[in-house]
Amino acid sequence: MDTATVRHFLPHPLTPDRHNRRLLLYRLSSPKPQRLFTTLSCFNARRRTRWKNKLQTINITRTPRVPSSSFSSERNFQIAIDIDKVTAEVSFFFYYIYCLSRSKVRRFISSGSDAFDDLRTLVAFDYQNRILTISCRHSTAKFVGQLVLLSIFGHFVVKGLIGIGSSFFNKFSSGHTSPVVRRDRSLGGKEVAVGTGSSVVARDKATASLNLTDVSDEVSKNGVRVGERLPKWWPPAVPRQITTANRQEYQDDANRLVRALVDNRMSGRDFMEDDIVQLRQICRTSGVKVSFNTENMRDSFYRASVDFVLNIYSRTPVFPNSVLINGEDGPNFVAGLAEDIGIENIRAARIVSAAVAARMRSCFLQAWALVMQDRQSEANAELLKICYIIQIFPPEESSPEMEMLTLGLKKHLKVEQRETLMNMFIGVCGKDSHKTAAEALGLVCSKSRLFLSLS
Template sequence: GKSMVRRDRSLGGKEVVVGLGSRSGVTAPIKRSLKNNKVAVQRKLPKWWPIVNNPNHSDFDFDLNEQEEYRRDAYRLVRAIIDSRMAAKDISESDIIQLRQLCRNSGVQVSVEPANIRDSLYRTSVNFVLDACSSAPTYSTSVSINGEDSQQFLAGFAENIGLENVRAATIVSAAVASRTRACLLQAWALEMQGKHVDALGELSKMCLILQVFPPEESSPEMEMVSRGLAKHLKLEQRKHLMFLFGKVCSEDSHGIAREALGLIHSQNYSAGQLEDNIP
């Protein structure tokens, strides 16, 4: 059938192939195009997204009973997660770690329905990983979750719960962007209260997050962050925040911070730069 390409903001500006005149709406052509189009999809994943090395159940020397037992345990956990979500309770970190470990040790994949609960479960796992990055010591260069690299943990967990990888990566990017925004605003508030050390501490929470899960250059998520911050903070204030950020975080995340603060056009962010005074 004919198809057209639309850019979908909710997918972080990713291109989506929409079939024309298809009864079942968008889902069938997208699913098909993802299957036939593995290479193109691969390219739309962020650079940090690892090759997932989840084992398949055929990689294990289990008999059918053991396999069945693992599956039952995994679904028992999924059930508990869904129940607590339905009861408006938080999904616990230990449930997520346990589910990931079970799937990793057995090659079991689970189906989490409905989709909004699957997304919510994944968002919780993303937030939990980002929390771990925020609280890691400043000299760290990576974070591991239950003995597994955090990037591999998130990519592998998405596959375990049947979440399409491009969708999973978009959830991660959105979470990183919203943390960046909150962190910069909070740091400015602390700086305004004269709590200079706390402001630096707040900014340092971002260092590792931006190092481990760097947003793509000029991503729509970061565009939104810089538009939002420009409404709250004057140019001089944003330059000052960048100066503070430069004190606590290593060089490789400076570009992203400049982008978030809308300072990409002023390469040198010292005060009173000529090009910034041009209307």
């Protein structure tokens, strides 16, 4: 059988048995054995035939596609949510968080208890070998570190929450601010509403920004405003007895006396009244001036001198206008001494006014304490001291010192008590100084001589 015979059988379908018989006949008839290339070609052809049949089958059974335009027009977007399932999952999640946090807290508490027990034996001392041992477990050190970190984190969390809460509170309460009240001196000390808190703050900021350059011009080097005036009792000029002879000796004596005053003060001793009078005498006679080491020491010496003058007028049994201090009255003495030691007139007058207000406050309180003890004569003597002092150094009306005095007396004395002191003051001193006393006690006098409290 030749090759043409094999080709004759190829178009027909071959079964495995029939295919084996034809291969056997081909080998017996062939003179030379040949490799079975025909078999391989037959298998390849059948595989291609099967793939083509499969492709044909797929093409036949495939359904036609729907056009995209029609599919998009008929398509609907829907979301289906199962409420029961979502609720169950959420509840399970929170329950898991609760159980986890509960276990963590229990574990933290137990570790804290163990750490506390371990820290109780942190330090051990061996008396025989003289050895100090410090030891703790690893879990204890870990717990301490966690506690420190939690404390820091909690601090920042609380601070942030407080800041957020305060910002929300300020935001919601900005429209409900309480009125700001100020005391008007021109209306007899009555309180007047000047606006809300936000408007007053904004106005103050605007005023401060506009007048920032003017402040340096209005304030001198010693911190005293130019528009401030001297009180009426301040003398326009202090008389002096200047001698040109031995001026250097007077200067040396004055400097030596100042050094002695400073040394005594640094040693804890008070300024002596004789030293104050002697320094004033040297400076008034020779016209020399002295200086202290510091401004604080200078002001302290001047305050002591003012208290010395007030004590003299408080102890006088006669009319205060006839009392002289080394040939000078009180206003000339304090004004001349301020010039001698280099204190500006405005600042010196302010120190004197503050000292007078403090003395009035102490005398009023002492007088009421004596009234409560039924010591009427001694109470009248305290009120008489006030009368003498304000005759020599009358306070300015509605001054800051008088306002502070009024506020201080209102805190310690009731309205009835202050009215009683006012009636006693009029009985001792007369009607000449009743306005100053009424202002100090926070009272106002009507036409019927009834004293009412200033609200």
